[in-house]
Amino acid sequence: MPVFELSEELLFPPPELAEDDGLLAIGGDLSLERLIVAYQMGIFPWYMDYHPILWWSPDPRLVLFPCEFVLSRSMRQTINKKLFEITFDRAFVDVMLNCAEVKRRDCNGTWINEDMLAAYTALHEQGFAHSVESWSEGRLVGGLYGVALGGAFFGESMFALKSNASKAAVAALVNKLDDWGFLFIDCQVVTQHLLSLGAREIPRRDFMALLRAALKLPTRAVKWSY
Helix, strand or coil: CCCEEECCCCCCCCHHHCCCCCEEEEECCCCHHHHHHHHHCCCEEECCCCCCCEEECCCCEEEECHHHCCCCHHHHHHHHCCCCEEEECCCHHHHHHHHHHHHHHHHCCCCCCHHHHHHHHHHHHCCCEEEEEEEECCEEEEEEEEEEECCEEEEEEEEECCCCHHHHHHHHHHHHHHHHCCCEEEEECCCHHHHHCCCEEECHHHHHHHHHHHCCCCCCCCCCCC
């Protein structure tokens, strides 16, 4: 199956035409409008350390349902002790920069480059991208960011500079999304860390059906600060 090359038009091929590894298309840009169209179609960008932009829709897809979130006894104790102060949308850019630094150390590179930072900051300023921060003694020690449309949250990346800091952020996010009636968190691809939190793989066709249902719910296109 050939990989599609995008034009200036805000059009993507159907996700089911993706390669076996999930690669669907190349090129295009990271405009706010294109990113929203992509997420609405279950597609997300990764650079993979080189240009042009690569667009992906993997099958199967890793998803975390709020009702299936696994909170270990030790993590519950950490939360109850209030070892971390949790905030939303207080330090979006700093969270992205920390995620980028972690990816550089772990993978000798990162898809979170200057273009991605600018694009997702624009999404954040328009109320579509959000961050969750874990603080310890006034210092940012963990967090995550992603995109929210309707009742779907598309998780992009997380980091931790202190043990359990990212897990505390995930737990806070799950609680908030559950309260708001979100259907799922898109975790994209498998990691053991996410599996340990209760995420599981589902076929792309099931993911797309869930996404269609989620997009029928209203989007909270505002900052989640509180």
